[in-house]
Amino acid sequence: MRLMRTRVDFRDSRGAIRDILDGVHVNAVTLVTSKRGSSRGNHFHKKTTQYLYVLDGRLRYVSRKGKGALRSVILRPGDIAVSPPGEAHAVVALEDSSFIAISWGPRHGKNYEADTFRAAVAAAP
Secondary structure, eight states, X not given: OEEEEOOOSEEXXXXXXXXXXXXXXXXXXXXXXXXXXXXXXXXXXXXXXXEEEEEEXXXXXXXXXXXXXXXXXXXXXXXXXXXXXXXXXXXXEXXXXXXXXXXXXXXXXXXXXXXXXXXXXXXXX
């Protein structure tokens, strides 16, 4: 997992512009809402890189590369967690939350299950 903190790229009296990703190929952008206490993910992708951008709420993001140690981080609005191919990942909603899942690789649309492999990474709090 790689954690990225976004920053405001431009601000004036109208508001702000924030680049979420720049120079990244994308196959799918998915809006996900999660109720407090729910768990999502618990899988990995063999060929897909997945980016998770938090819109609101707080999430615990847990990941594990192969048989390595579990890594856990709390994500807040504006944070991005990146899971490369082969890294198991899960999200636990610490409060009602919404996020955007952005993917590059075969995991999208009708091919979602073709590159999604279940793995027990995290349970709800």
